[in-house]
Amino acid sequence: MTKLKRTAALLLCFAMIFMSFAGCGAKPAADTQGTITEGIFKPGKYEGEGKGYGGKIKVEVEVDANKILSVKVLEHKESAGVSDGAFEKLPTAFVEQQSVAVDTVAGCTFSSKGIIEAVKNALEKTGVDMKQLEKKAEVADTEKKEVEKTAEVVIIGGGGAGLAAAESAYENGAKSVILLEKAATLGGNTIRAGGAYNAVNPEKQKAQGIEDSIEKHIQQTYEGGHKVGNMELIKVLCNNAYDGVTWLEGLGLQWQDKIGSVVGSMWQRSNQTVAPLGTGYIETLSKAATAKGCEILLDTKANELIIENGRVVGVKAEGPDSILTVKAEKGVIMATGGYAANPEMVRQYLSDGVYTKDNLPADVVSTNAPGIVGDGIKMGEAIGAQLIDMQHIQLLPMPSDRFGPSINVEHSFFINKEGKRFVKEDGARDEICLATFEQKDGQYFMINDSKIIPENRKTLSGEDLNNLIEKGLVVEANSLDELAEKIGVPADALKKTTETFNSYVASKSDADFGRKVWGEKIDKAPFYATLRFPALHHTMGGLKINTKTEVLDKNDQPIPGLYAAGEVTGGIHGANRLGGNAIADIIVFGRIAGATVMGK
Structure with a gap:
């Protein structure tokens, strides 16, 4: 047989083998790496539904014969702000990973699961063997680049306290602010809160026949905290709470007309936003700060404070694709929240507070965002910051x-x-x-x-x-x-x-x-x-501060360049926090931190 004839025979043989497989109706399958091969989808656009926290989530998934081309969210009832991270990240993740085994977005678990369910529901209609899509894609490790940044003010934490501090810093003369947030979205615990803000509001309370006074707010905060809280800090909180209400209103926040009393507030002085939960605070403050130029770095976890000549001058952090050194010319504001999502840390400090290791159930759930695990407290303690009231925690009913x-x-x-x-x-x-x-x-x-x-x-x-x-x-x-x-x-x-x-x-x-x-x-x-x-809700202990929000060392002396606001601090609420006092706390002391770091 000539060489030409042998070649023709081999080609014919391969063709017959291929046709025999096709005739048997065999479908290509995923290879050992989980990569999808040709012909597994019936091309087109398909709709699917899943159940999120707020109700039905409806998506549209487009596929060709072998790939997921796009995922679009058509309809949902999730809370704006709370679930934004899931809607921003997951549609891209399905396409990039060609898999339904994508990670949920921290802080948006219910919404993430609803989107994943909806995409699965849509893909099932394509005729695909879903097992091929349930293998988690292998993401190649890439070396992160080292990046250096500098700003006048660096803020760690993108909840209410951090954003209030950013806006306040600009109002007090800052030209540059960098805010680091380890989650995929802004908001922290603030955006998940019920939204109540305690402040004596004379005009609205009088219209409802409610008698109140700042002195009464001070006394109830002190006595409600079992007379453990620092009276100087309590007076700063209560005396400045209403000014925070009008400040937020000036930035565009809308308040409901009626004053109420949330569970545990002990009186009718809770101002409530029109926007759901705590979304109004985050939307208002983030919009104001970014309009002034605040640089917000999401998915960026602060790991260590930088000390030079006894002064805090910056932060070492890690982002999605970079290792960052962020220098602060005027100071660093810690606003990372407490540690109520860290049950081990909670139990570590329990002693003689309202709750002890004996009366706190081991399986108690938490209301907190999953990232609220005490990062700022640990970073502060590592450089000699004094901790206060760490044995005091609060459960929400x-x-x-x-x-x-x-x-x-x-x-x-x-x-x-x-x-x-x-x-x-x-x-x-x-x-x-x-x-x-x-x-x-x-x-x-x-x-x-x-x-x-x-x-x-x-x-x-x-x-x-x-x-x-x-x-x-x-x-x-x-x-x-x-x-x-x-x-x-x-x-x-x-x-x-x-x-x-x-x-x-x-x-x-x-x-x-x-x-x-x-x-x-x-x-x-x-x-x-x-x-x-009851659910684990608030940790009253944290970094010890003075009325200027300067973080104190173990000799009660300010640590130069370090400030703190919000639940990362201790000393304000004593052994029990009044319901509605937390948002007043983050706004009042966030504003003070922004002014103090700028020398005001």
Whole structure:
């Protein structure tokens, strides 16, 4: 056989082999690296749905025969700001990794899972073998470049305190500010908060018949913290809280008309934003600071403070593709939050506070963003900063997904699983939580009626009530008998408790527990119940500061160049923080830090 004939025969043989596979209908599969080979999708655009925190997430996925070409989010009800990181990062990740095994975005877990579910739902319609898409893509290690930056002011932490400090620094003459945030989005714990801001607001309170004073706010903050807090810091907080309200309003933040009393606030002085949760604070402050030139570096974790000649002059940090040295000409402001998402660190310091290693359940959940693990406290301690009140923590009487129709107490009462009240609803948070631990299953129900439900069915914290009911977080019923049946409590007990409570509302006197904050009777159907239980929420301890927000060393002397604001600090709230005081804290002391670093 000639060479030419042998070659032709071989080509014919290969062709017949290929056709035999095609005739059997074999589909190409993923190789050992998880790379998708040709012909696994039916090309086109497909829609899919998943369930996020706020409800349905709808996406459109476009594919050709062998690749995911694009992912677009068509519809969602997630809270603006809270879930932005998931919507910004995940659509690109599916395309880059050609896989549905993408990582959720820290701080946006519910939204991330909803998007992933929706994309899977869409891809299933393409005829693909989903197992080929469930292999996690291998990301090649790339050497990170070293980068140096310089600004007058460097801020660590992109929550409310850090952003308030950035805006304040500019207002006090700063020409350049760099803010480092280790999460994929701004907001920290502030954006997840209920949004209440305690401040004596004379005009609005007078219109509602509420008597209040700064002196009363000071006294309740001190006594509510079991007389542990630093009175000088408490006075700074309370005396400057209302100025923070007007400052934010001047930057564009919108406030609701009514003043309320959130759980644990101990009085009706809680100013509430129009925007849901804490999104209004972050949106307002970030917009103002970036408009002035603030450089914000996301996904950038600060690891170490730089000391030269006894002064803090910068930060060593790590970003997605770089190792950074960020120098600060005037100073560094620490605003990294507390450590309530770090259960090991919480338990490390427990001793003689309200909660101890004996009375704090090991499985208690946290309301905090996952990155709030004490980074700033550790960095400060490493250079000799003094820590204060580390044994004091606070539980919120409900997880952040169980605020329910209202976070205020004036139009609510609480019952245990026997259908009976067990605590004064306007008490301090530690009082409510400790009493809850004594109830069956360590749980209780908040009871409301339809008088507090607005026409748009939005809760006080801005969430969609219908979605909360659909998710089973809130129970709705047309009668107390029906409500009792749905939540599994004795109907006679619930009706008797409601009748007694309503009589106390009428007389504004609570013969059982001494409640003092009153709203309206609970008597108009539909009725609502929200199951609640305590969750780790706030850590009162942290870096010791003075009234100028200068961080102090172990001899109570300021550490040159280092300032701190927000939950990373200690000494303000004592052994228990009043509900609504945290946002006042971050705004008041964030502003002071921005002014102090600029020498004002």
